[in-house]
Amino acid sequence: MKKIDICLTPNLLPLYELSDRIVVVVDVLRATSSITAGIATGVKSIFPVAEVAACQALQAQGYIAAGERDGKMVAGFSLGNSPFDYMNEALQGKSIAMTTTNGTLAIDKSKAAKEIIIGSFLNLTAIATYLENQEYDVLIVCSGWKGKFNLEDTLFAGALVEKLQDSFEYECDSGLAALCLYQTAKGDLMTFMKNSSHFRRLKHLDVVDDIAFCLSIDHFSVVPYVINGNEIVKK
Amino acid sequence: MKKIDICLTPNLLPLYELSDRIVVVVDVLRATSSITAGIATGVKSIFPVAEVAACQALQAQGYIAAGERDGKMVAGFSLGNSPFDYMNEALQGKSIAMTTTNGTLAIDKSKAAKEIIIGSFLNLTAIATYLENQEYDVLIVCSGWKGKFNLEDTLFAGALVEKLQDSFEYECDSGLAALCLYQTAKGDLMTFMKNSSHFRRLKHLDVVDDIAFCLSIDHFSVVPYVINGNEIVKK
Numbered sequence: 349m350k351k352i353d354i355c356l357t358p359n360l361l362p363l364y365e366l367s368d369r370i371v372v373v374v375d376v377l378r379a380t381s382s383i384t385a386g387i388a389t390g391v392k393s394i395f396p397v398a399e400v401a402a403c404q405a406l407q408a409q410g411y412i413a414a415g416e417r418d419g420k421m422v423a424g425f426s427l428g429n430s431p432f433d434y435m436n437e438a439l440q441g442k443s444i445a446m447t448t449t450n451g452t453l454a455i456d457k458s459k460a461a462k463e464i465i466i467g468s469f470l471n472l473t474a475i476a477t478y479l480e481n482q483e484y485d486v487l488i489v490c491s492g493w494k495g496k497f498n499l500e501d502t503l504f505a506g507a508l509v510e511k512l513q514d515s516f517e518y519e520c521d522s523g524l525a526a527l528c529l530y531q532t533a534k535g536d537l538m539t540f541m542k543n544s545s546h547f548r549r550l551k552h553l554d555v556v557d558d559i560a561f562c563l564s565i566d567h568f569s570v571v572p573y574v575i576n577g578n579e580i581v582k583k
Numbered sequence: 584m585k586k587i588d589i590c591l592t593p594n595l596l597p598l599y600e601l602s603d604r605i606v607v608v609v610d611v612l613r614a615t616s617s618i619t620a621g622i623a624t625g626v627k628s629i630f631p632v633a634e635v636a637a638c639q640a641l642q643a644q645g646y647i648a649a650g651e652r653d654g655k656m657v658a659g660f661s662l663g664n665s666p667f668d669y670m671n672e673a674l675q676g677k678s679i680a681m682t683t684t685n686g687t688l689a690i691d692k693s694k695a696a697k698e699i700i701i702g703s704f705l706n707l708t709a710i711a712t713y714l715e716n717q718e719y720d721v722l723i724v725c726s727g728w729k730g731k732f733n734l735e736d737t738l739f740a741g742a743l744v745e746k747l748q749d750s751f752e753y754e755c756d757s758g759l760a761a762l763c764l765y766q767t768a769k770g771d772l773m774t775f776m777k778n779s780s781h782f783r784r785l786k787h788l789d790v791v792d793d794i795a796f797c798l799s800i801d802h803f804s805v806v807p808y809v810i811n812g813n814e815i816v817k818k
Contacts, residue, residue, distance in 0.1 A: 495595065520732070529760055
């Protein structure tokens with residue numbers, strides 16, 4: 349039977365063998381949700397980078413620049429971090445450079461994988477179906493928060509383990525814990541998340557609409573994946 | 584309000600500020616349970632070390648040597664890893680050197696803390712009461728398994744967060760997750776643990792009695808703590 353495992357933060361990635369696995373990178377709030385929303389609605393590619401300067405360099409090459417600092421769109425950029433920003437007819441066929449610290453780090457540190465795909469609640473079933481049809485073991489890499497465990501990415505991991513539990517076995521306790529957390533939370537993910545550190549960090553209440561959307565399941569059937577090291581396109 | 588946080592594996596310790604905190608090191612199966620049992624029943628001190636050779640060196644200095652490799656007591660040693668081995672009238676007033684990889688690493692990496700105390704289900708309430716009466720923030724350090732998350736140490740962390748939730752606040756999602764897991768599992772910790780990787784790794788069924796004992800709550804009221812860098816004695 350194929351195996352599925354969960355790396356709870358990118359800082360634990362050195363403990364995992366990646367070479368023969370498909371990695372699912374998840375950063376529910378909000379990078380991989382925004383990427384999924386964009387790629388599903390016609391964006392040609394999305395290039396995640398950690399720093400504003402790197403994003404500006406790509407902007408100079410013709411990419412549309414996206415990102416926030418302290419809850420505000422970076423000066424001179426065209427898009428923020430909200431998934432709603434990425435669902436726009438004007439972005440059809442365009443390439444976007446987005447700043448996101450935790451998600452970029454998770455992708456960078458997963459480079460040794462057979463393939464990196466982008467997961468979120470928005471494309472949960474599409475990801476599960478894709479993985480069921482591949483012959484490789486799977487590692488879900490949670491982006492976490494500044495290297496630490498976070499709740500929302502682990503809940504996604506639990507949701508994916510639940511979907512795949514008949515076709516994959518999990519070896520590590522992290523799979524069991526994520527599944528247990530998801531099964532406790534899934535009746536009302538939003539209420540469960542209201543106790544999380546992400547909610548407590550929120551300064552702008554308008555982000556609550558983003559979160560509600562990011563926690564909604566199967567809006568899209570796209571499987572975004574990483575090519576050429578860092579650029580994300582539709583499978 | 585004082586703060587409590589949970590470091591899910593020693594590999595994440597560099598992310599935490601230790602200098603003004605009390606660290607609770609936990610390695611439920613079985614190092615910190617055995618240490619608690621020993622110190623509670625009259626052992627003078629326990630010196631945890633990672634390697635058999637280091638344990639033998641302490642044995643040459645007069646320590647009673649304890650430890651297993653591949654489920655068998657190390658040749659020439661007097662005690663194994665079972666907590667039952669440590670509850671023995673013949674050990675009254677003696678000092679023990681024990682080999683334990685995960686637990687030793689957790690203690691070593693926590694050296695910068697204000698104080699390190701030793702937690703287990705066996706002395707849960709004693710640990711909670713002690714921490715309530717101190718003025719410092721707390722970090723629970725789970726020993727994990729070879730650097731990865733494990734279930735049993737996280738369940739202990741959740742039990743301690745539950746005990747302390749009126750006198751401490753938790754900042755990180757790891758506290759919320761541990762509490763949720765514990766509240767799901769606490770009705771029957773043993774059944775919950777039967778899905779864990781530790782159970783699946785078991786080669787010898789006689790260890791099941793050890794596990795049942797290690798999951799039993801408040802057998803003892805001792806608070807073991809670390810002095811001189813590495814040696815554990817009664818508070």
